[in-house]
Amino acid sequence: MAMVVEDFLNFGEWFPGAVYTFFLLTVALVALGTFFGYLVAAFRHGPTEGFYIVAQTIGGAVPDALGTSPRRVLAIARLAAIEAIRRKVVIVTFVVFGLTLLLGGWFMNAGGAHPDRIYLNFVLWGTQLLALLTGLLMTAFSLPDDIKNKTIYTVVTKPVRATEIVLGRIVGFAAVGSVLLAVMGLLSFLFVWRGLSHSHRVVGETQSIASFEEIDPTTRLNRYGQRVSDSAIKTGETTVDAGHRHMLEIVEDIRDKDSPPLDDRNVVSKSELPDGRIRYERVLVEPYGGHSHTAVVNGSGANAQVSLESAEGYFRARIPVYAASLGFYDSAGEPKDGGINVGKEWAHRGYIDGGTSMNRNSLSKAEFVFEKISPAIFKDPNLLILELDLGVFRTTKGDIEKRVLGSLQFETIPDNAEIDPVFRSERIVFETDEYNVQIIPLRRDLPGEKLRPDGTILETRDIDFFNEIAKNGRVKLTLRCEDQNQYLGVARENIYFRASDGLYWWNFSKGFLGIWAQMLVMISLGVALSTFLSTPVTMIGVMSMLVLGYNSSFISGLISKENIGGGPLESFYRIVTQKNMEIELEQGLARMVLEQADFFLLSVLGSLSNIAPNFSQLHFSEFLLYGYSIDIHRLAAAMSVALAFTIGLTVFGYFCFKTREIAK
Amino acid sequence: MSASEVKPAKEAPRKIVQTNPDYDPNIVVETQNLTKIYRDFWGRQKVRALKALDLEVRKGEIFGLLGPNGSGKSTTIKLLLGLLFPTSGRALVFGNDATEVTKNERIGYLPEESYLYRYLTAEETLDFYGRLFDIPTKVRQERAKELIERVGLTWAKRRQLREYSKGMVRRIGLAQALINDPELVLLDEPTSGLDPMGTREMKDMIIDLKAQGKTVIMCSHLLADVQDVCDRIAILYQGDLKELGRVDSLLKVSEETQVRFTGVPQSAHDEIRAVIQKHGGSVKSLENPKTTLEELFLNIVRESQERPGHRSARAGEDS
Numbered sequence: 001m002a003m004v005v006e007d008f009l010n011f012g013e014w015f016p017g018a019v020y021t022f023f024l025l026t027v028a029l030v031a032l033g034t035f036f037g038y039l040v041a042a043f044r045h046g047p048t049e050g051f052y053i054v055a056q057t058i059g060g061a062v063p064d065a066l067g068t069s070p071r072r073v074l075a076i077a078r079l080a081a082i083e084a085i086r087r088k089v090v091i092v093t094f095v096v097f098g099l100t101l102l103l104g105g106w107f108m109n110a111g112g113a114h115p116d117r118i119y120l121n122f123v124l125w126g127t128q129l130l131a132l133l134t135g136l137l138m139t140a141f142s143l144p145d146d147i148k149n150k151t152i153y154t155v156v157t158k159p160v161r162a163t164e165i166v167l168g169r170i171v172g173f174a175a176v177g178s179v180l181l182a183v184m185g186l187l188s189f190l191f192v193w194r195g196l197s198h199s200h201r202v203v204g205e206t207q208s209i210a211s212f213e214e215i216d217p218t219t220r221l222n223r224y225g226q227r228v229s230d231s232a233i234k235t236g237e238t239t240v241d242a243g244h245r246h247m248l249e250i251v252e253d254i255r256d257k258d259s260p261p262l263d264d265r266n267v268v269s270k271s272e273l274p275d276g277r278i279r280y281e282r283v284l285v286e287p288y289g290g291h292s293h294t295a296v297v298n299g300s301g302a303n304a305q306v307s308l309e310s311a312e313g314y315f316r317a318r319i320p321v322y323a324a325s326l327g328f329y330d331s332a333g334e335p336k337d338g339g340i341n342v343g344k345e346w347a348h349r350g351y352i353d354g355g356t357s358m359n360r361n362s363l364s365k366a367e368f369v370f371e372k373i374s375p376a377i378f379k380d381p382n383l384l385i386l387e388l389d390l391g392v393f394r395t396t397k398g399d400i401e402k403r404v405l406g407s408l409q410f411e412t413i414p415d416n417a418e419i420d421p422v423f424r425s426e427r428i429v430f431e432t433d434e435y436n437v438q439i440i441p442l443r444r445d446l447p448g449e450k451l452r453p454d455g456t457i458l459e460t461r462d463i464d465f466f467n468e469i470a471k472n473g474r475v476k477l478t479l480r481c482e483d484q485n486q487y488l489g490v491a492r493e494n495i496y497f498r499a500s501d502g503l504y505w506w507n508f509s510k511g512f513l514g515i516w517a518q519m520l521v522m523i524s525l526g527v528a529l530s531t532f533l534s535t536p537v538t539m540i541g542v543m544s545m546l547v548l549g550y551n552s553s554f555i556s557g558l559i560s561k562e563n564i565g566g567g568p569l570e571s572f573y574r575i576v577t578q579k580n581m582e583i584e585l586e587q588g589l590a591r592m593v594l595e596q597a598d599f600f601l602l603s604v605l606g607s608l609s610n611i612a613p614n615f616s617q618l619h620f621s622e623f624l625l626y627g628y629s630i631d632i633h634r635l636a637a638a639m640s641v642a643l644a645f646t647i648g649l650t651v652f653g654y655f656c657f658k659t660r661e662i663a664k
Numbered sequence: 665m666s667a668s669e670v671k672p673a674k675e676a677p678r679k680i681v682q683t684n685p686d687y688d689p690n691i692v693v694e695t696q697n698l699t700k701i702y703r704d705f706w707g708r709q710k711v712r713a714l715k716a717l718d719l720e721v722r723k724g725e726i727f728g729l730l731g732p733n734g735s736g737k738s739t740t741i742k743l744l745l746g747l748l749f750p751t752s753g754r755a756l757v758f759g760n761d762a763t764e765v766t767k768n769e770r771i772g773y774l775p776e777e778s779y780l781y782r783y784l785t786a787e788e789t790l791d792f793y794g795r796l797f798d799i800p801t802k803v804r805q806e807r808a809k810e811l812i813e814r815v816g817l818t819w820a821k822r823r824q825l826r827e828y829s830k831g832m833v834r835r836i837g838l839a840q841a842l843i844n845d846p847e848l849v850l851l852d853e854p855t856s857g858l859d860p861m862g863t864r865e866m867k868d869m870i871i872d873l874k875a876q877g878k879t880v881i882m883c884s885h886l887l888a889d890v891q892d893v894c895d896r897i898a899i900l901y902q903g904d905l906k907e908l909g910r911v912d913s914l915l916k917v918s919e920e921t922q923v924r925f926t927g928v929p930q931s932a933h934d935e936i937r938a939v940i941q942k943h944g945g946s947v948k949s950l951e952n953p954k955t956t957l958e959e960l961f962l963n964i965v966r967e968s969q970e971r972p973g974h975r976s977a978r979a980g981e982d983s
Contacts (some may be wrong), residue, residue: 043707044703044707064765067765067766069798071795071798072795072796072798074795075792075795075796076796078792078795079781079784079792082783082784082788083781083783086783086824087783149779150775150777150779151779151780151781152779153745153747153773153775153779154773154775154779154780154793154837154840155796156745156746156747157745157746157747157768157771157773158768158793158796158797158844159765159766159768159769159796159797159798160765160768160796161765661747661748661749662747662748663742663747663748664702
């Protein structure tokens with residue numbers, strides 16, 4: 001299953017809205033806090049005295065905020081850090097992490113479909129779990145222990161403000177956590193790199209071209225019964241290392257004399273054909289499980305030695321350029337809201353059909369509109385790389401063993417359709433591979449045609465992608481299913497330009513920055529709650545918020561969608577009375593009560609999901625697992641969210657600490 | 665340990681904003697109708713710990729809060745420090761409300777048990793508390809060094825407090841209370857957990873603090889300690905103020921007279937009795953005074969230190 005990338009705005013566009021939400025939430029929480037505080041104070045001291053107490057507390061916050069001394073904050077931060085170290089929290093975390101890596105190393109190998117994902121998933125989840133757990137333990141014990149042991153007496157009787165006590169602890173634990181995470185990140189990187197790094201040898205006594213076998217031209221299958229590529233002449237195989245082997249092929253590659261030079265390390269022979277073109281024979285390594293190796297040929301003739309370089313392709317940070325929109329058209333060519341639903345539960349992809357025997361010329365298609373396309377965003381503008389992650393739905397009316405054919409076609413989106421010419425490429429037909437991300441490399445000059453605004457062909461020639469098709473920065477890409485009785489499924493993020501690749505180590509670090517942001521929120525939450533709760537209650541509180549936070553998207557989805565079968569109470573009622581979801585309940589008091597109670601419950605749930613930090617917003621593991629670069633805008637937003645929560649929780653912790661009696 | 669050895673450290677003068685127009689600089693602490701009622705979670709009254717306490721502590725005096733366990737001594741100190749909030753009434757320190765943080769600039773506090781971070785060393789402890797006062801690094805280091813010397817812990821300054829004995833923790837607790845060179849020192853059971861020598865040193869120290877012009881408020885249920893050092897005392901019982909005044913006048917027994925003399929033979933005792941009876945008085949006792957156990961113990965220890973390996977000359981006199 002592919003990664004689903006949700007829409008994300010530019011940070012500049014996102015930020016004002018986020019600040020506004022933060023402001024609204026702050027106002028709402030301050031109002032709620034003041035009201036609640038007044039209720040408690042009025043209950044204890046009477047309505048008038050209660051009013052003065054609340055006013056005094058709020059009024060006192062200003063001098064406290066202004067008088068907060070960075071030196072005192074750092075002193076308390078330093079104490080928190082020393083506490084974490086001397087109480088051996090840090091050492092225990094490292095030991096647990098080290099043991100996890102050691103034990104994990106025993107059971108993992110680079111075999112399987114996507115070993116990189118297994119390794120990355122392991123270290124990312126391990127690190128995240130440990131970092132959050134360490135943060136929770138450090139914070140949940142610190143302040144409650146100080147209060148319980150009364151060491152806090154010697155601190156609050158110094159000119160220390162509640163802000164400094166709360167903030168100092170957050171800063172101190174965050175500093176310890178940062179060092180922990182940095183070291184864990186480095187170890188994780190080394191672990192993944194070392195675990196995935198491997199090479200193979202060619203099977204055969206001599207490790208040379210002589211070990212390769214001729215292909216039977218009648219079947220074109222290798223010794224394992226797998227189909228070889230069309231241009232293959234010979235096949236071979238590698239030894240099994242790291243739980244897998246690669247098939248090798250010697251392919252024939254004929255090129256124009258003036259075509260760009262090849263990587264000549266894998267060339268076995270080179271000869272000139274009578275028509276002047278060059279014929280190369282090259283050793284290719286078939287990719288396996290998301291990686292491949294470069295074959296290096298030494299010597300010439302049948303004794304040429306073949307060796308394989310280390311694995312490559314695992315450490316990617318693809319920078320995709322997604323379409324701005326995707327539209328579906330049915331077999332009659334009419335625009336539709338979504339694609340065909342083929343009955344799968346996960347209806348993320350919409351499907352298009354390839355026609356039927358009754359309707360051979362289906363006009364069903366998916367149209368992607370790309371915007372802001374320019375050579376500047378591509379690392380190599382002469383080579384356009386499209387990546388496809390399509391779904392395929394086969395019917396038994398078609399050939400279910402054959403790979404389904406699809407086609408892609410680029411077309412201009414003219415600024416003025418009445419006068420501007422249209423450039424359109426030929427259909428680029430490809431075989432789909434629904435189990436992998438397909439890479440389709442295209443030259444900048446695509447065979448195609450120039451059309452008049454009325455649709456008539458002006459000329460047929462190679463057209464330039466950037467200067468002609470996407471001259472105004474916008475381009476339409478049409479996907480069609482070219483096989484009758486079969487369906488292709490696609491979502492907006494399933495076809496994209498792989499514009500360039502980011503630095504892997506930086507992407508890895510960004511992934512860890514996401515974990516850091518989660519840890520910061522967690523620490524702030526732990527410190528804020530521990531100002532008025534005991535250790536066990538703080539732990540339960542933080543963990544509840546964590547569960548709520550990781551599922552906040554799900555909860556907000558529950559509230560925003562109209563739920564078939566009603567809310568929790570109505571659903572329960574239906575289960576008990578054995579009514580299915582579609583049956584309408586009888587009008588009456590019972591229905592009204594159920595609906596109103598559900599509305600109230602969902603509203604409460606909605607408010608809670610807003611208060612709980614949305615941890616999935618700070619979670620970037622999927623980007624690393626699937627090899628995508630983490631957008632810097634997304635990262636900036638995550639950091640802002642973490643900071644906003646830290647500020648909010650510091651203020652919350654301040655008021656809780658300030659209004660409580662330290663002694664008993 | 666001697667308080668007079670500590671030099672006043674150089675640092676910027678404290679800036680305390682005085683907001684009370686009725687503030688009298690000679691009154692360091694004032695409580696007005698101060699009442700504290702402890703309640704449970706639901707707000708129900710559990711204990712009335714302090715009832716309408718009215719007190720004034722003047723600048724430069726040693727004030728003792730005396731009373732049995734549960735009489736409200738510690739509650740009063742905690743209210744003065746802002747660790748507890750009064751149920752009604754007011755507690756003013758340097759003319760400001762006791763919950764005001766800035767007053768802590770001028771206060772030193774030694775809690776009942778020295779609640780310190782046990783994973784810190786003595787040096788780190790004083791450095792940490794010094795940082796909380798925003799004391800510049802150099803001054804902080806000098807003062808920490810002086811205080812460690814003064815409480816006699818130089819030899820153990822790099823050991824974590826978890827390795828300290830109770831008496832040592834108490835000493836470093838006192839050092840942290842003095843790190844800011846405070847004007848007002850609050851001591852909660854200052855001699856608790858100390859051996860007789862430590863107790864004596866602590867009492868000497870308290871008297872030294874007074875000599876430096878500082879105000880000291882201490883609470884204790886060890887009457888002898890209070891009697892030895894306090895100028896004035898308040899006696900609390902079940903949250904009520906029962907007695908308040910100067911120690912010497914409170915303890916003075918006006919209807920009796922005590923004469924102490926030396927060099928008079930035993931035979932003169934009868935004559936003395938006769939003179940007293942002649943003037944209508946009655947003799948309650950005429951005998952050799954006894955020293956205190958504390959004096960005896962301290963003398964023995966002192967002698968043992970001077971002549972190690974020898975049994976004290978005093979010991980075994982009656983055995």
